[in-house]
Amino acid sequence: MSDSHEIQAHTDALLPDPGHPEHHWRPTDVDPKAERRAERQVATLFGLSVVCTILFVVSYVTLQTGIGGQEFIGLGASNVALGLTLGGAFLFIGIGVIQWARKLMADVELVEERHPASSSLEDRSATVAALQAGLEESGIARRPLIRNTLVLSVGVLVAPAVVMLRDLGPLPGDKLRHTVWAKNMRVVRDVVGTPIRPADLEIGDLVNAEPEIIFGTDKGQPLPSGEVIEGSDLQVQKAKSATVLLRMDPDDIVSDVTRNWSVNGIVAYSKICTHVGCPISLNERTTHHLLCPCHQSTFDLADSGKVIFGPAGRHLPQLPLGIDDEGFLVALSDYPEPVGPSFWERETKSPQAIYDEWSKETGQ
Template sequence: MTDSHDNTPAVPSHGNHTPAVLEEPIPNPGLPAHQWRPTDVDERAEKRAERQVAAMFGLSMVCALLFVVAYFTLEIGDNFDTFMGLGASTVALGTTLGLALLLIGIGIIQWARKLMGDHEIVEMRHAAASSQEDRDATLEALALGGEESGIGRRPLVRNTLIGSVALLGLPAVVLLRDLGPAPGDKLASTIWEKGMRVVRDVVGTPIKASELEIGDLVNAAPEALFPTEENGYPEIEGVPLQVEKAKGAIIVVKMEPGDITPGEGRENWTVNGIICYSKICTHVGCPISLYERTTHHVLCPCHQSTFDLADSAKVVFGPAHRPLPQLPLAVDDEGYLIAQSDFTEPIGASYWEREKQ
């Protein structure tokens, strides 16, 4: 008589052959007795675990709210340091967001371990190992190859091979120099100087303050990059010219004078609502000029750093850490915009030595 509860799979018959029983690859060792969790047998433990998981999610919500509070209450670029040279805004935002994510993860793990269904399952799979014949043949081939190479009895060859491979790391280190020289103090000054006119980029024509209208943004450059007999500046060519163009690039914006909040000591750096900043983003040095006239925000297209030109070009969004350097402006006897001096701080992207300048 056939046992109706026999679960052993059988291979279908072919022709007149008797069906063969499909044997398991290894004997079934069976499963140990199920170990019940405390939350499975104790209602109080279950409720306690439920409260713990809910507390984790609740604390995550609190951290998310604290993130929003920190975002609106802490200013970017606070001068005081709180941890490893990082400002209060950076530490607060990173800590609250990190804890919010961490608590969600811990809560889900606890939920899965203590409250979700808990039972064992068995899933059959084919053998993962090769046959013993294949493994023996592979080991034999490897041994034969090692013997024929002579690496075991030729230590000089072996050791020099190891040394040559190890020293391959040195060229990689040396090639890192091709990333470019350290800036040193090269960004601490530009070609701008007192009395130098502000001219339009590319064409080199000077800009009269009376020509600009509210909402205008002009890409400009120092007059020294466009030498003529009249202005008397020396000719610059080649790489030095490109370097000075990159360092001296500026944007000139005109807005309502009442919209400008001058920084400390910068009350006379503007001319009737005309204000000037470096065109080089302080994140990684991309050129910026995407201007939104109603908010006075300018956007860097590379990584979306946003600066408020009405408030000393402070960072309002994105990865940039410093405001755009401001060029102090004045007008000459003919009404043309001129620089009062060079930038009073290094221009360009952030770098390690910048704090010392």
């Protein structure tokens, strides 16, 4: 055998190998009493497992699960009993088997020789010869036309698999750029759907809001059934159009854009974080700072929602607010820029630039 076919590591032992240590008999090997005791222990453990299994079945039948069920130290008795008995049934078998191995099975350590991971040189050359013979007989090397067309035909078979994935979902289009907010749509309270008058909010109040269409109404009147948003589409629209209203002292507002889009110190911003899209919810009343609980991005609502801390890269989009003839808060338009997390195709501009474009478009 050549060198490459022996295990090559040489660890150059400095001292002589004292050899395998002497084997010591255990008490269970030499003392019949100890042996019988160990045997009884193992059998008892297996027996305990059976007891646990029976108790498991008993608990299953007798204990009620869920809210109306019995309690045990503040936990559901059914869950605790089923888990502990099932655990016991398995643990006792495991402990028993290991006890058996440790006390009663032969405990002499044996030696096995290692062989190098590689095959022998003869095996290698035989395999290479077989491979060559096979390839030779197939003629794959001599017939490049067959080989290349085969590679090509198998290669393009990827296409059906890839093409099939096309219908996984629609193309993005401009869906991420729009929400259901629209001109004169009322800003209503989340959950209950009631419209809001500026006087309803005191300075410092934060209100979670939605566009009225989410609740299937328009100016309080039910929408025709075709226009009601339902099912998963409702979830999609809610996920984008969620909004927060905050009333602050108008003098606290720093940026002109924010002031122009506010009503009596009430500002409306997208509730969806511009980082990865968590709904932002923690309001610091005295500073007008809004903090996202997921990754702690913090936005200043007095200053165009600009990022003052955390990993978000971009200000929160602001919703232009107005008041309708009945005195309720309404949107003056959809969000002037895409809400939510970044996407590659997103055009990102400063609040001032967005405002300028918005006023040009809407003439406001």
